[in-house]
Amino acid sequence: MTAQNQPSTDRVTKLTDIRWRREIPLWLKSEKLTILAEIGVRDGDHLHSLLKSNPEQMVAIDLWKDDGVLGHNDALFNQEQIERCYQKVCRLGEQHSCLEIYRGLSAEIAPHFSDGHFDFIYIDADHTYEGVCQDLELWWPKVRRGGVLSGHDYILRKNPKGLVFGVVPAVHEFIGRHFLQEQFYCTWPDEQPGNWFIRKT
Ligand SMILES: C[S@@+](CC[C@H](N)C(=O)[O-])C[C@H]1O[C@@H](n2cnc3c(N)ncnc32)[C@H](O)[C@@H]1O
Incomplete structure (x- = not known):
């Protein structure tokens, strides 16, 4: 069993205790952070995890469209596969009244x-350098003081479809x-790809 697959414990109480992404819901609960958003949802895998923190409001935003831009569809899914992801998230919406789904850029x-x-x-969402820079500037003002802006794929590499991840330089x-x-704070290098966090004071 790898460290990443070990069962969850209740040891995560502060931001810098987080070692793996699956621990984020425990930490959200411990800090009573309940107004949440995920930008880039795909089939709702991580959204499902965030919902375990029992949020008051969970906003899920995704384009769910193959518009020919690699940064918008870095798995190169066809529209049928993307539609299936969207339907899966809609089913989550039927089970969780706190979930608000927005389809768009x-x-x-x-x-x-x-x-x-x-x-x-x-x-x-869009992991290109330009995409991450844009999202950081767009979403930072939307976080309240004391809140946290965070994200995935804190790693220097290309994805299998040739997209160069620009998260590290954009965040820095x-x-x-x-x-x-x-x-x-970030979980890299213990966690790969890592998760990054910026607290707004
Ligand atoms: C890596 S997937 C998200 C995975 C999800 N967070 C998880 O871990 O379960 C990236 C998603 O971002 C979406 N996306 C990419 N660029 C976007 C943009 N500019 N606006 C909205 N959604 C975007 C894609 O449609 C794709 O579903």
Whole structure:
């Protein structure tokens, strides 16, 4: 059994206790962070995990469309496969009244929410450098003071379809530009790909 597959424990109480992505719901509960969003949902695998923290509001945003842009569809799924992912998330919506599903580009949906609305936002959408830079700037204002902006794929590599992950340089430039180095935490290199977190103080 790898460390990543070990059963969950209740040891996660603060942000820097998080070692693996599956521990995020425990930490959300311990901090009573209940207004959540995930940007980039696909078939709802991680969304399902976030819902275990019993959020008050869970906003799920995804394009669910093969528009020919690799950053928007880095698994190169066809529209039929994408539609199946969307239907799976809709079924989650039927089971969880807190879940609000938005189908569209992150940049189109962000203006629907007021600044400081969210306790926690998780970005796992367009992993290109440009895509991550855009999402960081779009969603940072939507996090309340004391809340956390976070995301996946903190790793330097190409995905099997040739997309170069730009998460690491984009996040580092962002925290440098906004003087957020002390509020930054990541699970890399223990977890690969890692998860990154920035607390808004
Ligand atoms: C890696 S998958 C998300 C996986 C999911 N977070 C999980 O771990 O279960 C990336 C998703 O982001 C979506 N996406 C990519 N760029 C987007 C954009 N600009 N706006 C909205 N969704 C986007 C894609 O449609 C895809 O479903």
